[in-house]
Amino acid sequence: MExxxxxxxxxxxxVGLTLAIALRRLSxxxxxxxxxxxRDREPKxxxxxxxxxxxxxxxxxxxxxxxxxxxxxxxxxxSDGRHVGSFVTGRLDSDYPRAMTIEQHDIERLxxxxxxxxxxxxEWLTEATEVCQHGDxxxxxxxxxxxxxxxxTAAWVVACDGNRxxxxxxxxxxxxxxxxxxxxxxxGNVVPTWPLCDEPGHGYFFLAPYRSVIxxxxxxRGYRIFCVRDDPDPGRTEPPTxxxxxxxxxxxxxxxxLRLTLTEPVWLSRGRFADxxxxxxxxxxxxxxxxxxxxxxxxxGHGMNVGILGAHNLAWKLAAVHRGQAAESLxxxxxxxxxxxxxxxxxxxxxxxxxxxxxxxVHRARTAFxxxxxxxxxxxxxxxxxxxxxxxxxxxxxxxxxxxxxLGRGPRAGDRVHDGVVVSAGSAAPVRLHRLLGYDRxxxxxxxxxxxxxxxxxxxQACEHSTMPVEILAVASSGRFLGDVEDFKLIRPDxxxxxxxxxxxxxxxxxxxxxxxxx
Numbered sequence: 001m002e003x004x005x006x007x008x009x010x011x012x013x014x015v016g017l018t019l020a021i022a023l024r025r026l027s028x029x030x031x032x033x034x035x036x037x038x039r040d041r042e043p044k045x046x047x048x049x050x051x052x053x054x055x056x057x058x059x060x061x062x063x064x065x066x067x068x069x070x071x072x073x074x075x076x077x078x079s080d081g082r083h084v085g086s087f088v089t090g091r092l093d094s095d096y097p098r099a100m101t102i103e104q105h106d107i108e109r110l111x112x113x114x115x116x117x118x119x120x121x122x123e124w125l126t127e128a129t130e131v132c133q134h135g136d137x138x139x140x141x142x143x144x145x146x147x148x149x150x151x152x153t154a155a156w157v158v159a160c161d162g163n164r165x166x167x168x169x170x171x172x173x174x175x176x177x178x179x180x181x182x183x184x185x186x187x188g189n190v191v192p193t194w195p196l197c198d199e200p201g202h203g204y205f206f207l208a209p210y211r212s213v214i215x216x217x218x219x220x221r222g223y224r225i226f227c228v229r230d231d232p233d234p235g236r237t238e239p240p241t242x243x244x245x246x247x248x249x250x251x252x253x254x255x256x257x258l259r260l261t262l263t264e265p266v267w268l269s270r271g272r273f274a275d276x277x278x279x280x281x282x283x284x285x286x287x288x289x290x291x292x293x294x295x296x297x298x299x300x301g302h303g304m305n306v307g308i309l310g311a312h313n314l315a316w317k318l319a320a321v322h323r324g325q326a327a328e329s330l331x332x333x334x335x336x337x338x339x340x341x342x343x344x345x346x347x348x349x350x351x352x353x354x355x356x357x358x359x360x361x362v363h364r365a366r367t368a369f370x371x372x373x374x375x376x377x378x379x380x381x382x383x384x385x386x387x388x389x390x391x392x393x394x395x396x397x398x399x400x401x402x403x404x405x406x407l408g409r410g411p412r413a414g415d416r417v418h419d420g421v422v423v424s425a426g427s428a429a430p431v432r433l434h435r436l437l438g439y440d441r442x443x444x445x446x447x448x449x450x451x452x453x454x455x456x457x458x459x460x461q462a463c464e465h466s467t468m469p470v471e472i473l474a475v476a477s478s479g480r481f482l483g484d485v486e487d488f489k490l491i492r493p494d495x496x497x498x499x500x501x502x503x504x505x506x507x508x509x510x511x512x513x514x515x516x517x518x519x
Contacts, residue, residue, distance in 0.1 A: 004152050005031040006322055008140060010167060011160030012036070012122045014045070014104060015290030015307035017111035019158060022059050022315030024118040026440060028322065031154065032120060033142060035127035035161075039112060043189055043267045044104040045304035046224045047072075047216075051389035051416070052305040053096030054495065055312035058439045061114050062096060068110060069102035070219050073201035077374065079367040080208055081254015085374030091381055092388055093481075094419045095432060099387065101201075101216050101224070103189075104304065105265075131157065131170050133284045156318055157286045160307075163276070165292035171283045177276030180297050183357060184231045187269045188245045191222035193259040206253040207367070209360040213252045222263045225249060228299065228355050231272065239268045273297035275346045281335040289314060294342035299349040305389065306345055310338045316439060316493040325467040327517025330399075337394045344392060390416055394496055399516075403501040403508045410483035413500045417445070417491050418482075422475035425451065433475065439493050441469040446503060447485040448476040455503055459488070462509040468516065 007023055009016045012034035020032045048056070048065065056062040074088040089098050112122060125145035132139045138157045142150045159167035168175065192215070196204065203216035203223075210230040215223045227248045242260055245268065250258040262268075275296040281288045290307035314334050320326040349355075353366050373379040385391055394400055395414030402413040411417060419434040425448055437443050444459060451474035463470045470490075475482070482489070483500070490499035490512065501508040 005029045005154045007031075007156045007158060007318060008033070008138070008152060008154035009158050009160060010034075010128045010140070011162065011290065011292070012039075012108070012112070012124075013160060013162070013290065014107050014111065014304050015311050016158075016160035017108060017115055017122075018056070018059070018308050019160065019289060019311035019315055020120060021061065021111060021115050021118065022311060022439070023319065024115065024120060025059055026315065026319040028319050030120050031123070031152065032115070033123045033126035033128065035143075036124060038124050039105065039108050042105060042265070043218075043224065045298075045301065046101055046103050046218060047301045047305075048100045048102065048107070048308075049302065049305050049387060049389050050092060050094055050096045050099060051392070052308045053100060054094060054419070054434065055309055057095055058434070058437070058495065059312070061111065064110050064114065065102060065107060066096070066100060068106055068219060069100035070200045070217055071098040071100055072203065072216070073098070073199075075203040075205055075216075077205045077370055078207065078253060079363075079370070081206075084367055084371045087374060087380055087383070089384055091384055092390065093421075093432075094388075094390075095434065098201075102219055103224075106219070128159075128161065128166060131167055131286060133286065136285075138285050155285065155322060158314065158318075159286065159288050159292045160290045160311075161292050163291040163295040165288065167286065168278060168288055168292050171286060173283060173288070174279040175276045176279055177274055177296075179272070179274040182231050183272070183297065184229060185269075185271045185273065185298060186227040186229065186240045186245060186248060187267070187271075188225050188240070188242070188260075189218065189220075189222060189263045189267045190225055190242070190245070190260040191263060192225075192249070193261075194253075194255050204253075205354060206249065207354070207363065208252040209363045210357045211248065211252045212355045212357070213249050214355070215249075218263075220263065222261075226298075226301075227252075228357065230357055234272070237270065240270050242268065271298070277339055277342050277346075281338055282331055287314065287318075287331070287334065289338075293338060296342075296346045296349070299355045300345070300352050302345050302349065302389070306341055309341065309389070310334075312494050313337060320468060325517075330516060333397050333399045337397045337399075340394070340396060341392060348386075392416075399492070399498050400496075401499045401501070401508070401512055403499070403505065410480065411489065411497055411500070413497050415497050416495055417489065417497055420477055420479050420481045422477045423448075425474040434495065436473060436475070437491060437493075437495060438471070441471050442493060442498070443491040444470055444472045444488055444509070445482065445491055446472070446474050446488040447482060448474040450474075450485055450503055458506040459503075459509065462506040463513065466513045468513070470513075
């Protein structure tokens with residue numbers, strides 16, 4: 001029987017929508033369902049960091065989102081009500097050099113509009129209740145809006161149905177991890193009346209013992225206030241009152257006469273969180289993405305970003321396998337890479353001193369450190385790089401081949417390829433490298449000074465039997481971000497270096513493509 005779709009996406013949050021758009025960009029037949037009655041109007045997540053911005057940009061929706069967002073320009077830091085320093089952004093080489101603040105429900109609205117433009121509508125009030133695999137198809141029982149049931153079939157299913165994922169539970173995949181002890185997160189969207197400057201893109205950090213308060217303006221109106229605090233009463237589960245939020249901010253910021261007004265839609269949230277990662281992200285033809293695959297305390301605000309990056313990672317692999325361009329084992333690399341990414345973020349955010357719950361003596365040490373470090377350009381540059389996610393890599397992935405392996409600086413297999421300014425062969429105009437890459441192909445990158453006829457012929461011969469599209473791109477650059485000019489880099493569709501090897505070893509390129517099942 002012909003399946004209803006190539007891919008059935010379960011869950012229409014930012015991750016499911018990103019995945020559906022990416023698959024449609026690759027001409028896959030997509031169906032997307034969600035048990036909710038319609039797009040969520042709760043603000044929830046509200047920041048997109050530069051790497052997620054680049055991912056959305058490569059799918060054609062980055063600029064649309066930026067037009068509706070504030071770009072983070074900088075922040076002021078206060079400790080116990082006293083100003084200790086400021087931070088500015090804008091040092092990164094990218095079309096998306098700054099984090100963007102935009103509410104999750106607005107992101108979803110824009111992604112739904114783009115998906116509709118690509119010919120797919122979200123099927124609301126449609127809940128997946130059972131999943132059963134049959135050979136080269138998956139049968140999913142759907143409970144429809146009228147109360148009836150339907151068995152939908154698809155070649156592949158991707159569950160983006162949240163941290164209580166029905167699909168993950170039906171597959172029996174463990175959700176490994178544990179709850180964060182003595183920590184709660186209280187959030188609200190408010191308009192503050194305070195003696196501070198209100199300017200789009202400029203935020204505040206207010207630090208105190210066992211308290212961390214972050215405030216950034218939202219494009220709609222007012223601020224998103226994010227408070228990490230200790231948890232003296234774990235049985236208290238109701239949303240916070242406006243007075244409770246006000247008192248937390250006033251105490252940490254040292255503004256006793258602070259007043260707050262709620263914005264529309266009204267949103268006040270109290271959350272307690274666990275750090276969990278699914279044991280595997282693939283079981284046959286069913287895969288997990290977003291919160292169904294990993295979830296953690298929202299320290300640092302990277303949860304939605306990691307989910308979007310996972311969707312960006314998965315879609316091109318799924319399309320290649322479905323079309324017979326790559327072996328099915330390519331999908332196993334998604335589990336390795338995405339689990340590694342999630343675990344890395346969980347580990348790093350536990351070390352995030354800006355949002356750590358510190359006793360008074362350690363808090364004073366943090367304050368002294370910030371006073372000394374914030375004026376230093378090197379510290380700010382490093383902090384901005386860490387916040388961007390550009391340094392996160394897939395070096396331990398089976399898709400990352402460094403031949404020969406070497407120490408030293410410069411890009412390695414598994415790294416995001418740097419978005420520096422280059423001049424491509426046949427063009428005199430400088431352009432950012434990422435604009436020359438494509439989500440629908442691999443790119444073999446080499447220095448223009450080494451692109452002689454014999455070298456190009458050997459590289460083309462190594463690629464000529466590839467079932468995946470590979471474009472050879474020779475570029476000139478004023479910087480050394482491309483690494484050794486005697487090497488070539490094979491760039492994946494999602495912008496990571498898959499293979500780095502000497503130009504003289506075109507045989508390694510052929511072996512790599514054979515490993516993928518593409519030659």
